[in-house]
Every structure is written in C-alpha cells, then in structure tokens.
Amino acid sequence: MWHPEMVRDLGASTDLATAAQIFKISLSTAYRLVKRDEFPVPVVRAGIHYRVPVAPILTILGLSPMPANTDAGTAVPFPAGTRPSGADTD
Numbered sequence: 001m002w003h004p005e006m007v008r009d010l011g012a013s014t015d016l017a018t019a020a021q022i023f024k025i026s027l028s029t030a031y032r033l034v035k036r037d038e039f040p041v042p043v044v045r046a047g048i049h050y051r052v053p054v055a056p057i058l059t060i061l062g063l064s065p066m067p068a069n070t071d072a073g074t075a076v077p078f079p080a081g082t083r084p085s086g087a088d089t090d
Helices: 004-008 016-022 027-035 054-060
Strands: 013-015 044-046 049-053
Touching: 004 054, 013 016, 013 054, 016 027, 016 049, 049 054
Parallel strands: none
Antiparallel strands: 013 049, 044 049
C-alpha cells in the first residue's frame, strides 16, 4: 500500500514498475497502456527504460507535492552576526 509520503519521497521521477504499483495495475498492463499512450500519467522513454514523473502521479491522486504541515518556504533568520557574505544589509 502506497502512502502519500512514500510517493512524495520517490523524488522527481520513478520507474514504470513503481508507478504501476502505485496505480494498482500489473506491469504487463502498464507496458500495454504505455504502448497505447493510455497510461494515467505521462511516461518518458529514456533509452530502453521508462521514467514516470512523480508530480503528475501526485496530481492524479489528488495529493499536493508537499504535505500541508511542512514549513517549506518559511524563512529562518540567521543568528546575529552570522549573515552570509554578499547578503543584503537592512
């Protein structure tokens, strides 16, 4: 069973077998759908391998790229006197 955190932790892309598991379809069905251009999300062929971007998987599953309670993007101030060189001064 794939939990949202597990899908997010895959990174930017995953292989076709993993994407098939997430969508609960067999690998042979996944290949058949890719061949017919009917896989639920875009698939990129890289040589003899297929890569599946994770962002469209999250979208089709109704998940955001990051959990709602993540502090991503929150500015963390530098301790007094430790500003990096080149930083704008106030």
